[in-house]
Amino acid sequence: MEYKAQGRIVKGIGGLYFVSVSSCDEPEATGKLLPCRARGKFRHSNMTPLVGDTVEVVFNERTLTALNDEKKDEKNSASEIMISEIINRKNALIRPPLANLDYMFISMASASPAPILSTVDKLISIAEFNEIEPVIVIGKCELDKDISKEIFEIYKKAGFKVFTVSVYEDEGIDVLSEFVNSNLTGKIAAFAGASGVGKSSLMNKLFPHLRLDTGEISKKIERGKNTTRHVELFAHECRDGIGYIADTPGFSMLDFEHFDFFKKDDLPLTMREFNDYIGLCKYTKCTHTKEEGCAILDAVTRGDIAKSRHDSFLEMYDVLKNKPDWKK
Ligand SMILES: Nc1nc2c(ncn2[C@@H]2O[C@H](COP(=O)(O)OP(=O)(O)O)[C@@H](O)[C@H]2O)c(=O)[nH]1
Ligand SMILES: [Mg+2]
Ligand SMILES: [Zn+2]
Structure with a gap:
């Protein structure tokens, strides 16, 4: 008999993942912290499990018995519980992973x-x-x-x-x-x-x-x-x-x-108070750095956008404009 459970990876040490189980077709496993390994397929794709991932894990009856046996160590149980799927990852940071x-x-x-x-x-x-x-x-x-x-x-x-x-x-x-x-x-x-x-x-x-x-x-x-x-x-x-x-x-x-994961064109979108003005500039290709008729610069002059925020924008823009256009 094979069991399936869903849970969150809360810790990872040297290829061992600890999954806090939120739901399982075997009630005994619900709420437990399961030591798991990742299926081989993750090594071949570029998506390895990370702390924070919601995952599906599979295990069998023997594993369940072993888990309830206090004497059996984590490593042995882990070799029998496999992470089979990563579910709906919304984002992933590299540092920290x-x-x-x-x-x-x-x-x-x-x-x-x-x-x-x-x-x-x-x-x-x-x-x-x-x-x-x-x-x-x-x-x-x-x-x-x-x-x-x-x-x-x-x-x-x-x-x-x-x-x-x-x-x-x-x-x-x-x-x-x-x-x-x-x-x-x-x-x-x-x-x-x-x-x-x-x-x-x-x-x-x-x-x-x-x-x-x-x-x-x-x-x-x-x-x-x-x-x-x-x-x-x-x-x-x-x-x-x-x-x-x-x-x-x-x-x-x-x-x-380390913020050089996005392109300079994405930068204005990460400044939420710029949103109301994007599209209102005189030039469609406005960089919002020094152009006349820039709706964002005008808002800064009026005091509707904080000068310190726009200064930070300029500083980031300067770094990003010198980066090649690759994504993540
Ligand atoms: N004056 C003042 N010092 C604080 C306050 N909170 C923490 N500290 C001190 O600031 C220093 C750094 O704190 P820490 O929590 O280690 O900062 P972290 O590096 O951001 O984690 C420590 O000496 C704290 O005692 C506070 O509310 N007021
Ligand atoms: Mg600290
Ligand atoms: Zn502009």
Whole structure:
């Protein structure tokens, strides 16, 4: 008798995938964490399973018995459970290697380190291009209230959800927590942003069972492990069910910064507040960089589009225009 189950890959180590089973024709397997291997066919296609993938796995009666036998080790069971299908992958990031990311909490600090909006905007464009919803988090807000407010306004006006928080002063955490609990059910979220902005501290506050290393200790660990490319999903109990948080010890989330996966023509589409103006420029081939009669430049002059956002656009455009036109 062959059984089929569906679930999410939450962890992968050396060719071994751990699948959290959400449904199975054998009730005993539902809710279990199954150690699996990938079918040979994935090695021959260019689509190998990734953490975050929803997959179908197949196994037999003998495997089921073995799984219930505590003494049998994971490797032996895994050789009998096979990932047979990858289901509806929506997106895939290379660094960190992660599929189906839904939300990217793009984090900065109001000070210490000083916010670099071009980095934030790059992360936003990468997220938008991959159909990941960017959520903006301004952390350490107690350090500079004025800057916090200024940045809040920039991103609010651009059409993003923005949260201003301080872990030290316990400010805004409940509001962000509420957002997480009502939006993350069935979804995968990750925190991105420069090293030292307070991502791990904030995640520990929102998800106390995580216990991530913070500050100097985490810097040392990052340096030591930065070749491991390890990602793991942690289940978080939301209002209507579980959601997943990606944890990536071993490298900084700043690796999302590699953004040269899309072409310069795609760039304006990753700036959501440009959308209202695209098509209204004087020239149909307007690059929105310096042309007269550019509807986007006019909006920047009027203050309807933040200058910092357009500056970031110019910076990215400059890099992308020198890249050959290949896709991903
Ligand atoms: N002033 C202030 N410092 C904070 C706050 N949250 C975290 N930190 C400190 O910022 C440093 C970096 O935090 P960490 O969470 O490791 O940042 P990560 O590198 O983004 O994960 C640590 O020394 C934290 O104690 C905050 O709300 N206010
Ligand atoms: Mg950290
Ligand atoms: Zn234009």
